[in-house]
Amino acid sequence: AQRVTQPEKLLSVFKGAPVELKCNYSYSGSPELFWYVQYSRQRLQLLLRHISRESIKGFTADLNKGETSFHLKKPFAQEEDSAMYYCALLAAVDSSYKLIFGSGTRLLVRP
Amino acid sequence: DGGITQSPKYLFRKEGQNVTLSCEQNLNHDAMYWYRQDPGQGLRLIYYSQIVNDFQKGDIAEGYSVSREKKESFPLTVTSAQKNPTAFYLCASSTPDRDELFFGSGTQLSVL
Numbered sequence: 001a002q003r004v005t006q007p008e009k010l011l012s013v014f015k016g017a018p019v020e021l022k023c024n025y026s027y028s029g030s031p032e033l034f035w036y037v038q039y040s041r042q043r044l045q046l047l048l049r050h051i052s053r054e055s056i057k058g059f060t061a062d063l064n065k066g067e068t069s070f071h072l073k074k075p076f077a078q079e080e081d082s083a084m085y086y087c088a089l090l091a092a093v094d095s096s097y098k099l100i101f102g103s104g105t106r107l108l109v110r111p
Numbered sequence: 112d113g114g115i116t117q118s119p120k121y122l123f124r125k126e127g128q129n130v131t132l133s134c135e136q137n138l139n140h141d142a143m144y145w146y147r148q149d150p151g152q153g154l155r156l157i158y159y160s161q162i163v164n165d166f167q168k169g170d171i172a173e174g175y176s177v178s179r180e181k182k183e184s185f186p187l188t189v190t191s192a193q194k195n196p197t198a199f200y201l202c203a204s205s206t207p208d209r210d211e212l213f214f215g216s217g218t219q220l221s222v223l
Contacts, residue, residue, distance in 0.1 A: 002209065009151060036212075044154075044214040051210075086153060090209060096161045097209050098169065099144070103153035 001090045002027050007100035013077050013091075014110050021105045023087030028081040033092040035061055036101070038081040039083045047072075047085070059082070077109045114138065117202050123223050124189065124196060130216045133188045134202035141207060143185040147171060148199040148217070157200075158189035160185055189220060197221050 003026040007098045025031055033048040035042055046055045050063045050070060070087060087102040115136045118145045123131045136143065142161050157168030160179040172208040174193025180187055185204075199219050203212040 006153075034211075038209055042204075043216055045211075046211045049210065092163060093167070096167055097142075097157070098156055098167075099205075099209075099212055100156070101146070101154040 002089065002100055002103050004087050004089050004100050004102035008105045008106050009104045010108065012108045015079055019074045019077045019107065020109065021085050023070045023072065023102060025068050025089050027089055027091060029092055030086065031063065033063060034088045035072050036086045036088055037080050042108055079111055080110045082107055082109045101109065113202055114187060115202060115213055117218050119218060122218055122220045125223050127191045129188055129190050132200055134185045134187065134215060135183055136204045137139065137183060138204055138213060141182065142205045142210065144203045145177065145187045146201045146203065148201055154201065159185065174204040192216035
């Protein structure tokens, strides 16, 4: 079964503290994973994709196939990082593809 | 101004009524998607379309219908068979390599 699990509904940290938003996936093929972010009153948008191994706004995410995880990390959280974060898996279905989202984690960075 | 436009922002449905949510994109994307967003459940895929005149059911298609007669448009109809339609509905389209989804600003549907 294709599934994305984000175990934490809410993660609250103080400014300057490290952040790790957890994401685990279940997929029989070669996974393509993404993190999407939704800031208050803004549209859902792509934050980063594992395939490009990039760092965006100080966030990184490493694909760990052994643990089937794609956790999002940032060493020092900022207040402007407060948002809803969704992990997503691109799954092949017959001859098409669909993006499967986790249930999301709300990150709250306190001053 | 390129992007995805969803309308209306807010929609109210009476019991037994069908309502249609509009989604238009001018990004020249082939693939379009409809998601439903409920608190604590994230985004769940309703229908998706990889190309004009073709679409597939997502994970929660029951009570919904779509059409894809034009590349730019992917309207979603919430039928009376959908017993719990109150939710926030998001439309998206993707780049040809499916590398990134671009989302609309959403439609909040409520039942009167």
